[in-house]
Amino acid sequence: MDLEQGDRIRIEKNDEVYEGVVMPSTTKHVVIKMVSGYNAGIDPDGATITLLGKNKMKTRAGTTHKTKRKNDLPKVSILSTGGTIASKIDYRTGAVTAQFSADDIVNAIPELTSIANISGKAIYNVLSENMKAEYWIELAGAIAEEINNGADGIIVAHGTDTMMYSAAALAFMLKTPVPIVFVGSQRSADRPSSDNAMNAIAAVRVAVSDIAEVCVVMHSTTSDDHCDIHYATKVRKMHTSRRDAFHSINSTPIGHVEHPDGKIVTTLDHAKRGNCELQLANTLQLDCALVKYTPGASSDILSYYIDSGYKGIVIEGTGLGHVSTDWIPTIKHAVQSGIPVIMTSQCLSGRICDRVYDTGKDIMEAGAIEGEDMLPEVALVKLMWILGQTQDMNEIRKLMETNICHEITERSLQ
Numbered sequence: 001m002d003l004e005q006g007d008r009i010r011i012e013k014n015d016e017v018y019e020g021v022v023m024p025s026t027t028k029h030v031v032i033k034m035v036s037g038y039n040a041g042i043d044p045d046g047a048t049i050t051l052l053g054k055n056k057m058k059t060r061a062g063t064t065h066k067t068k069r070k071n072d073l074p075k076v077s078i079l080s081t082g083g084t085i086a087s088k089i090d091y092r093t094g095a096v097t098a099q100f101s102a103d104d105i106v107n108a109i110p111e112l113t114s115i116a117n118i119s120g121k122a123i124y125n126v127l128s129e130n131m132k133a134e135y136w137i138e139l140a141g142a143i144a145e146e147i148n149n150g151a152d153g154i155i156v157a158h159g160t161d162t163m164m165y166s167a168a169a170l171a172f173m174l175k176t177p178v179p180i181v182f183v184g185s186q187r188s189a190d191r192p193s194s195d196n197a198m199n200a201i202a203a204v205r206v207a208v209s210d211i212a213e214v215c216v217v218m219h220s221t222t223s224d225d226h227c228d229i230h231y232a233t234k235v236r237k238m239h240t241s242r243r244d245a246f247h248s249i250n251s252t253p254i255g256h257v258e259h260p261d262g263k264i265v266t267t268l269d270h271a272k273r274g275n276c277e278l279q280l281a282n283t284l285q286l287d288c289a290l291v292k293y294t295p296g297a298s299s300d301i302l303s304y305y306i307d308s309g310y311k312g313i314v315i316e317g318t319g320l321g322h323v324s325t326d327w328i329p330t331i332k333h334a335v336q337s338g339i340p341v342i343m344t345s346q347c348l349s350g351r352i353c354d355r356v357y358d359t360g361k362d363i364m365e366a367g368a369i370e371g372e373d374m375l376p377e378v379a380l381v382k383l384m385w386i387l388g389q390t391q392d393m394n395e396i397r398k399l400m401e402t403n404i405c406h407e408i409t410e411r412s413l414q
Contacts, residue, residue: 006055128159153207
């Protein structure tokens, strides 16, 4: 049988039945991606192969999505950056790759057009491990342009692995009069357990709501019952593959979107639509580092960043924000060299307090700045943003200790 990549087939062999999509193969075996999402390679000798359907997933290069606009619906712009929510099978490699444009998302999830008038563009098309801080700057500018052009809400389709970095960066760079919603999926659209449709629908519902925050919308549980709405600076991916991987840390979610009725329930205060003018401050200092302290690690690690010209350092220390006493002279040297050093904790939950033990007091005397209850990656992004606005050490300290966009909880309740 003359099979093509992308054909759907059934293979019967040794009393076993396999169904799936034909993938590339470098041997005589027929490789298929099964409905479970896993690949299987079967020797065709002695097998019965039935063609169930020809390839319907060929790349649609240059196609443009056109929707019928309804005057009574708000306008939502989907800005695609890539990631699993915008992914499909790559027949060259047999893996999942970022190929969909924003238009493809709408074509795949037609329910979106009943909630809003959807438009969109691909800002870039990368998996999130390839994200760069430079891209955050470009993305912030693109979002500001869409808002200035009349968008009532913004969706950012983003890979989940580094979504919390990008979302936090946008929260600092943009003061927004409309919702800006980051959304992704843990499982690609070709898998039966994909979460992409429900997440996207919930995200669009938030985008047309009055929650004028930069936020992240993802599955709340492993079931398809509701999606949580997280502050961009309080959310973290806490599992490699579960659909409910995203959790608010040192905070509860802003609220949630119920499925399938779409009702939004909020539990935390949030900025309201139209309560401010759009402000864009997307200058970042890219030469900042996040350093994880481990037992016995040499302070030469810090010296490397100091000598390499880095402008800011965030340390992920132990419990209350400690490192070995051997590191303290190097921290002092960094601060005296005009390099701010921020202390955060590996514990994630809870806040820094360098006033309990002698080591912590010595770290403070060396000039380090406490990161309060900020997540290490949020402290890094915040420092990059602050250094893009000022080089005055007193102002840097003041801003790092100031709650700008929900990154610092005023009082720890646990």
